[in-house]
Amino acid sequence: MTADPGRGLVLVVEDDPAIADLVTLYLRRDGFGVHVETDGLAAIAATQRLKPVAVVLDIGLPGVDGIEVCRRMRAADDWTPVLFVTARDDEVDRVLGLELGADDYITKPFSPRELVTRVRTVLRRASGPVVGEVLRAGGTRLDLGQRRVWTDDVEVPVTTTEFDLLAHLMRRPGQVFDRAQLLSAVWGYTAAAGTRTVDVHIAQLRAKLGPTNPIRTVRGIGYAADPT
Structure with missing residues (x-):
């Protein structure tokens, strides 16, 4: 086959x-x-x-x-x-x-x-995009063209979805997104698909990126990437 x-x-x-x-x-x-x-x-x-x-x-x-x-x-x-x-x-x-x-x-x-x-x-x-734009926040550096992520200058392996979630947050530093917005923007789903998926991916990114990761929880709303 x-x-x-x-x-x-x-x-x-x-x-x-x-x-x-x-x-x-x-x-x-x-x-x-x-x-x-x-x-x-x-x-x-x-x-x-x-x-x-x-x-x-x-x-x-x-x-x-x-x-x-x-x-x-x-x-x-x-x-x-x-x-x-x-x-x-x-x-x-x-x-x-x-x-x-x-x-x-x-x-x-x-x-x-x-x-x-x-x-x-x-x-x-x-x-991904063909250009080599690089985003930075906290101790995290993200290369959009190469689809590679570093934290404190150590490369971190991430899945396609983890990369896109991190990129979506880092492209808009300081902006707070609720789970339904992230689910729609990154996965292309409606909220009915289950926002728990977002929480799991955020937890995985934080574990991989370590204590200098830029992702901030905004209680009762969602998540944001802290500005550089």
């Missing part, structure tokens, strides 16, 4: 053949190449061998599950965008997935059109 049109190759990791076939159909219609794996160990090998532009990763895989696949990818410094697919519609799976460095998630049953839109959105964010 491999092809590689112009949009790049997406690795789909799904053990349900009907779902895998449907996702493959819609991704290919949108110009993506698709490679399908049905178990976690094969998925890990495929990410290393094929270098996909994104991974659509089911959590409930037999043997090595999707959570462990993502964990091993990030441990190997592989920051390919990951979109989790889960049948378990509860906060624990979502938060755990995001803490592992997933960029997004979608819950079964889902619209295949929505999944393709999510993949496109993550990849559009990952491509």
